[in-house]
Amino acid sequence: MTEKTPTVTDKSITMQDVALRANVSQMTVSRALFDPEKVSEETRAKILRIVDELGYVPNRLARNFGSNRSNVIGIIGPDIKNSIFAATVQSAEEVLRRAGYELMIAHSGLSLESEEALIASFISHRVCGMILHNTSHTDRARQLIRQAQIPVVETGDLAANPIEMTVSYSNFDAAREMTRFLASRGYNVIGFVSLSTAENSRSRERQRGYCAALEELSLPYEPQLVMEVEAGYEGGRKAISHLIESFPRIDAVFMGGDVLAVGASLECQRRGWPIPGRIAIATFDDIDILAHLLPPLTSLRLPREKIGRRSAELLLDRLSGQDVALISENLGFEIIERSST
Amino acid sequence: MTEKTPTVTDKSITMQDVALRANVSQMTVSRALFDPEKVSEETRAKILRIVDELGYVPNRLARNFGSNRSNVIGIIGPDIKNSIFAATVQSAEEVLRRAGYELMIAHSGLSLESEEALIASFISHRVCGMILHNTSHTDRARQLIRQAQIPVVETGDLAANPIEMTVSYSNFDAAREMTRFLASRGYNVIGFVSLSTAENSRSRERQRGYCAALEELSLPYEPQLVMEVEAGYEGGRKAISHLIESFPRIDAVFMGGDVLAVGASLECQRRGWPIPGRIAIATFDDIDILAHLLPPLTSLRLPREKIGRRSAELLLDRLSGQDVALISENLGFEIIERSST
DNA sequence: TTGTAGGCGTTATCAC
DNA sequence: GTGATAACGCCTACAA
Numbered sequence: 001m002t003e004k005t006p007t008v009t010d011k012s013i014t015m016q017d018v019a020l021r022a023n024v025s026q027m028t029v030s031r032a033l034f035d036p037e038k039v040s041e042e043t044r045a046k047i048l049r050i051v052d053e054l055g056y057v058p059n060r061l062a063r064n065f066g067s068n069r070s071n072v073i074g075i076i077g078p079d080i081k082n083s084i085f086a087a088t089v090q091s092a093e094e095v096l097r098r099a100g101y102e103l104m105i106a107h108s109g110l111s112l113e114s115e116e117a118l119i120a121s122f123i124s125h126r127v128c129g130m131i132l133h134n135t136s137h138t139d140r141a142r143q144l145i146r147q148a149q150i151p152v153v154e155t156g157d158l159a160a161n162p163i164e165m166t167v168s169y170s171n172f173d174a175a176r177e178m179t180r181f182l183a184s185r186g187y188n189v190i191g192f193v194s195l196s197t198a199e200n201s202r203s204r205e206r207q208r209g210y211c212a213a214l215e216e217l218s219l220p221y222e223p224q225l226v227m228e229v230e231a232g233y234e235g236g237r238k239a240i241s242h243l244i245e246s247f248p249r250i251d252a253v254f255m256g257g258d259v260l261a262v263g264a265s266l267e268c269q270r271r272g273w274p275i276p277g278r279i280a281i282a283t284f285d286d287i288d289i290l291a292h293l294l295p296p297l298t299s300l301r302l303p304r305e306k307i308g309r310r311s312a313e314l315l316l317d318r319l320s321g322q323d324v325a326l327i328s329e330n331l332g333f334e335i336i337e338r339s340s341t
Numbered sequence: 342m343t344e345k346t347p348t349v350t351d352k353s354i355t356m357q358d359v360a361l362r363a364n365v366s367q368m369t370v371s372r373a374l375f376d377p378e379k380v381s382e383e384t385r386a387k388i389l390r391i392v393d394e395l396g397y398v399p400n401r402l403a404r405n406f407g408s409n410r411s412n413v414i415g416i417i418g419p420d421i422k423n424s425i426f427a428a429t430v431q432s433a434e435e436v437l438r439r440a441g442y443e444l445m446i447a448h449s450g451l452s453l454e455s456e457e458a459l460i461a462s463f464i465s466h467r468v469c470g471m472i473l474h475n476t477s478h479t480d481r482a483r484q485l486i487r488q489a490q491i492p493v494v495e496t497g498d499l500a501a502n503p504i505e506m507t508v509s510y511s512n513f514d515a516a517r518e519m520t521r522f523l524a525s526r527g528y529n530v531i532g533f534v535s536l537s538t539a540e541n542s543r544s545r546e547r548q549r550g551y552c553a554a555l556e557e558l559s560l561p562y563e564p565q566l567v568m569e570v571e572a573g574y575e576g577g578r579k580a581i582s583h584l585i586e587s588f589p590r591i592d593a594v595f596m597g598g599d600v601l602a603v604g605a606s607l608e609c610q611r612r613g614w615p616i617p618g619r620i621a622i623a624t625f626d627d628i629d630i631l632a633h634l635l636p637p638l639t640s641l642r643l644p645r646e647k648i649g650r651r652s653a654e655l656l657l658d659r660l661s662g663q664d665v666a667l668i669s670e671n672l673g674f675e676i677i678e679r680s681s682t
Numbered sequence: 683t684t685g686t687a688g689g690c691g692t693t694a695t696c697a698c
Numbered sequence: 699g700t701g702a703t704a705a706c707g708c709c710t711a712c713a714a
Contacts, residue, residue: 012489014707025685030708040683055488060466062707065406066690072445072466080431081424090421090448097447102466104413105446106438107431125401125413125443147396148353233633259629266633269610288600289630292574292607355691366701371693381699403691407706685714691706698701 013056021050033058064126073315074104074122076115077133077156078200083258083287084304085133088155091308092131099316101128108134110199116141123148129315131308135159135166136201151318153311157202158330165318165327167311171202174300174333175209176216178254178282181298181335183217187252187280190214191225193239193264194256203228206256206284225250229260236263241271244279252280252341258287258299265293265340280341296338303331354397362391374399405467414656415445415463417456418474418497419541424599424628425645426474429496432649433472440657442469449475451540457482464489470656472649476500476507477542492659494652498543499671506659506668508652512543515641515674516550517557519595519623522639522676524558528593528621531555532566534580534605535597544569547597547625566591570601577604582612585620593621593682599628599640606634606681621682637679644672 019026024043032039032047039047050056064070073096077085093103104122108115116138122130123144130145133156145152145163152164159166175192182190190210197204207226214221224247229235236255240263243250255261261283268275275281275295283290286301310329317324360367365384373380373388380388391397405411414437418426434444445463449456457479463471464485471486474497486493486504493505500507516533523531531551538545548567555562565588570576577596581604584591596602602624609616616622616636624631627642651670658665 016707026708027686028684031684034709038683043683057461057465057485059707060462061402061406061411063709065402065692065706066708067710068690070402080421080434081427083422086422086427089446093421093446093448102462103446105430105434105444107434120398121401121443124398233629237633262630263633266635269635288574289603292578292604294607294610357691367692368694368702369700371691372700375693379699384699400691403706404693406690406708407692408694409706683714686712687710688712689710690708694705695703696701697703698699 012059013054014059015056018047018050018054018056021054022047068126070126070128071100072102072104072125072127073129073131074106074119074125074127075131075133076106076108076118076122078108078110080105080107084156084285084302084307087304088131088133088308088311091305092312093308095309095312095316099312101316112136112138112141116144119144123150128319129153131155131311131315134201135162137163151315153314155307155311157205158328162326162328164325165311165314165329167307167314167327167329167331169302169307169331169333171205172209172212174284174302175206175254175256176213177209177333178284178300178335179210179213180217181337182252182254182280182282182341183213183219185280185341187341188219189222189225189247189249189251190219191227191243191247191250191253192256193227193229193236193243193253193260195231195235195260196228203256210254210256222247231257231259233259233263233266236260236265237267240264240267240279240281244273250279252276252282255281255283258283258285258290261297261299262289262293265297269294275340282341286336291338293340295340298338298341299336301334301336303333306331353400354395355400356397359388359391359395359397362395363388409467411467411469412441413443413445413466413468414470414472414653415447415460415466415468416472416474417447417449417459417463419449419451421446421448425497425626425643425648428645429472429474429649429652432646433653434649436650436653436657440653442657453477453479453482457485460485464491469660470494472496472652472656475542476503478504492656494655496648496652498546499669503667503669505666506652506655506670508648508655508668508670508672510643510648510672510674512546513550513553515625515643516547516595516597517554518550518674519625519641519676520551520554521558522678523593523595523621523623523682524554524560526621526682528682529560530563530566530588530590530592531560532568532584532588532591532594533597534568534570534577534584534594534601536572536576536601537569544597551595551597563588572598572600574600574604574607577601577606578608581605581608581620581622585614591620593617593623596622596624599624599626599631602638602640603630603634606638610635616681623682627677632679634681636681639679639682640677642675642677644674647672
């Protein structure tokens with residue numbers, strides 16, 4: 001058996017291997033690859049050719065370790081399947097990868113302890129930055145981040161007490177505006193449905209916004225009009241049935257979550273309750289389906305993609321040395337009025 | 342200003358720091374943490390106490406580098422927002438994290454070249470394994486993986502030519518079965534709608550399955566009954582309108598994608614076309630909403646979570662030394678019959 | 683433009 | 699059970 005192809009070696013190729021073949025020092029190979037202006041045209045060409053021949057791939061682990069700075073950014077959210085978080089991850093990833101960074105991902109459920117453990121894990125990996133889709137953290141989590149001295153962007157809500165940078169819309173403002181919008185359209189017995197406010201600070205803020213608007217509008221707060229349900233279409237269906245049956249005067253409902261709203265809409269259709277004739281429906285997060293429902297649902301368009309993009313950009317700014325202290329970027333929202341109100 | 346708290350140090354705490362405080366060598370600290378049986382009860386306790394006091398966090402970068410084996414697994418899919426991929430990521434992450442691994446994530450669109458670049462990037466990070474939500478790859482991508490000698494699981498479809506391990510259901514089989522199912526219910530002018538088969542091998546396999554079933558059933562293949570549309574609800578809506586108007590004899594349609602099916606269902610409602618009276622609808626991927634539509638849609642339940650879980654488990658098996666060569670795990674699917682057929 | 687020396691924080695290996 | 703020492707593959711800093 002002739003050996004036309006080199007025998008398979010177990011160890012991967014290093015810069016040293018390239019250097020030997022090119023008759024240069026290992027440092028010159030390093031420069032040719034990552035600091036090309038500092039190497040003569042000629043040697044660089046030779047080195048690149050050999051790199052290609054050998055199929056050399058730089059060892060990022062060694063690079064990051066040696067230079068004491070990684071190109072990995074960590075991102076933590078409650079649930080990867082969650083549409084806002086998924087959009088954030090995707091758009092952040094696009095920006096970061098183009099700039100040469102990698103993304104480490106983890107989900108924490110809604111547990112702050114779990115988030116803390118994930119943060120610790122990321123920091124032990126020496127991530128050079130983090131995006132947290134959450135604005136409440138354990139004390140130790142905050143301390144870990146401070147100690148690690150890495151840039152962090154919080155999203156999911158405008159952090160009241162940001163660690164450093166926060167990029168979001170305000171759940172409170174958005175809910176408040178939408179409630180006011182419903183009132184401006186003549187509805188005055190407005191229900192509010194969300195996920196558990198005890199577990200989820202975003203739901204809590206939305207509920208607060210709803211309450212604040214009622215107060216401003218001098219509308220009475222009716223405890224029976226405020227519900228918390230389990231996630232899922234079923235939750236939305238049950239909620240609207242319950243509201244209509246237990247509080248027949250209700251004329252509008254503001255669903256604090258997209259899936260809940262779709263469930264509610266479908267339940268109304270099934271029951272033959274006209275929207276908005278019997279009840280108007282408005283909701284958070286303008287997911288695509290809302291425009292196709294019968295009738296299309298009025299909703300809050302959140303800057304999903306932009307949140308990820310801006311978060312990434314701010315991280316990059318900080319990583320390139322810009323020493324901007326506390327940043328709070330309110331990306332706002334938009335009320336999309338459709339025929340459900 | 343008295344110094345009650347130690348001055349902030351820029352550099353993070355190392356094993357050496359712990360070792361000095363504990364009056365042991367740095368190696369003993371390493372053992373106390375990661376090989377505890379090899380250290381006396383007494384010294385271990387002392388070391389752990391000091392680790393805690395100092396808030397020492399092991400440097401994973403250094404560990405991975407020093408041991409020449411990382412605890413990071415890479416995962417690449419077409420689109421993080423895609424429901425099947427998101428479920429795969431989430432369930433894989435749960436299994437892997439429990440075993441002490443991290444996840445690096447990237448999305449490739451549908452471009453094989455882009456996937457290749459991402460694979461190269463992951464390999465340069467010395468990921469210890471990969472999950473690819475795709476079964477077609479460039480030659481160089483395959484070569485990179487072979488050369489890196491890391492375990493890889495392919496998902497998204499049962500790979501015809503697996504690199505090593507593949508965990509999925511068969512898109513071909515599933516489409517074939519569903520088409521046969523529709524025929525068994527008495528429908529015999531069955532349309533098929535999917536995303537672009539040129540760009541997406543999964544769509545292609547689904548279309549092939551549909552065609553194969555027609556042939557087995559001796560039903561004629563009508564080119565006008567087979568459509569490819571853009572992703573989104575709008576695509577599904579346009580497709581069903583077009584099919585019904587241009588081929589009125591149609592009595593059922595098999596939507597090769599969940600969003601398309603929802604769009605089609607909503608369009609039928611809007612048009613007043615009874616389902617299944619005017620046209621029956623069946624679809625891929627039993628997303629939650631299908632059960633709540635009017636009428637609920639018959640669909641293929643895919644083992645979404647299980648795909649991620651099993652992929653992760655197989656990787657872990659391989660990483661713990663089990664040298665199983667080619668594995669192809671067909672996780673199957675299930676037809677969920679609802680009133681739309 | 684190129685090279686040399688030293689170090690990054692850990693693990694592997696061998697000695698005590 | 700514990701310690702010393704040499705890697706690991708690259709980058710920083712300085713020298714030629």
